[in-house]
Amino acid sequence: MVDKSAVGATDDAFTMPVERGKIREFARATMSSAPEYADDPVAPIPPTFLTTVSFWSPPGQSVFAKVKMDLRRLLHGGQEYVFHGPPPVAGTELTVQTRVEDIYEKEGRRGGVMTFVVTVTEFRDAAGILVAEARSTAIETGKPATKEDA
Amino acid sequence: MTPTWDELSIGTECAPREYGPLTRTDIVRYQGASGDFNPIHHDDDFAQSAGYPTAFSVGMLQAGILASYATDWLGPRNVRAFGVQLREQVWPGDHLVCSGHVVARDDADRTVDLELVVTRVGGGAAITGTATFAVQ
Numbered sequence: 001m002v003d004k005s006a007v008g009a010t011d012d013a014f015t016m017p018v019e020r021g022k023i024r025e026f027a028r029a030t031m032s033s034a035p036e037y038a039d040d041p042v043a044p045i046p047p048t049f050l051t052t053v054s055f056w057s058p059p060g061q062s063v064f065a066k067v068k069m070d071l072r073r074l075l076h077g078g079q080e081y082v083f084h085g086p087p088p089v090a091g092t093e094l095t096v097q098t099r100v101e102d103i104y105e106k107e108g109r110r111g112g113v114m115t116f117v118v119t120v121t122e123f124r125d126a127a128g129i130l131v132a133e134a135r136s137t138a139i140e141t142g143k144p145a146t147k148e149d150a
Numbered sequence: 151m152t153p154t155w156d157e158l159s160i161g162t163e164c165a166p167r168e169y170g171p172l173t174r175t176d177i178v179r180y181q182g183a184s185g186d187f188n189p190i191h192h193d194d195d196f197a198q199s200a201g202y203p204t205a206f207s208v209g210m211l212q213a214g215i216l217a218s219y220a221t222d223w224l225g226p227r228n229v230r231a232f233g234v235q236l237r238e239q240v241w242p243g244d245h246l247v248c249s250g251h252v253v254a255r256d257d258a259d260r261t262v263d264l265e266l267v268v269t270r271v272g273g274g275a276a277i278t279g280t281a282t283f284a285v286q
Contacts, residue, residue, distance in 0.1 A: 022183075029176075029183035030214030031169055036226040047217035047232035047281070051210055054185040071188070072200045076209045080233030086284075087229060135233075 020090035077137040112142020170245040209236035219248035231282040245271035
């Protein structure tokens, strides 16, 4: 069961180095052929690259631990990235913090309550300037997850 | 060549592009690159225990393919926003087609907004997306 009192909860900020090899690996895995990702020593990050933040978040302190979602009933509903200028480049160190923005329920089409959990992650550069934001919507289904219920 | 501002108007389409068939290796490669090791995407026994016929692709893989399709068109350094909604699941063996077009132009900011979609060949929309790009 999702714990609705988790709205407003944040995790502890941590740092994420943006690495050239990781950008090249991620671009290949997402089937990009752009030379900017593969060959530029100061490659920009691909639009969905910040999902790799999971490699840097300290174990056990994710806000999702506070939300208490059931992984077998978990669907990823949506994801948005906003860049306040050109995307961060290889060699940048980002400071990262996530908060639980909202938790709400909807009736699924086949019955069963679906719970939506919205988190926002902020990415700041060395000067403390907000350079990117990621907004994620996770869904806990009332029954085992199938997209037809969404 | 990346299109210029004068070459982009509302309705301008990016040529559709087919990807696939999506293999389990593609899925595992993405899981390694992204750090999302949910076994539901590579372990059939685990996927079946959750009620699925087999393991299925990571939603953020097809979202990432859609992002690559957009940045291959308008330039990796020009992206200012990218968002997706995950709709139909994608399965090993699926062929995917990415398409997209310009839906808005902001003269003051010199940005264009795109609507984007990943369609499963023989199926429906797997991912719908929006993006904003700065254009020279």
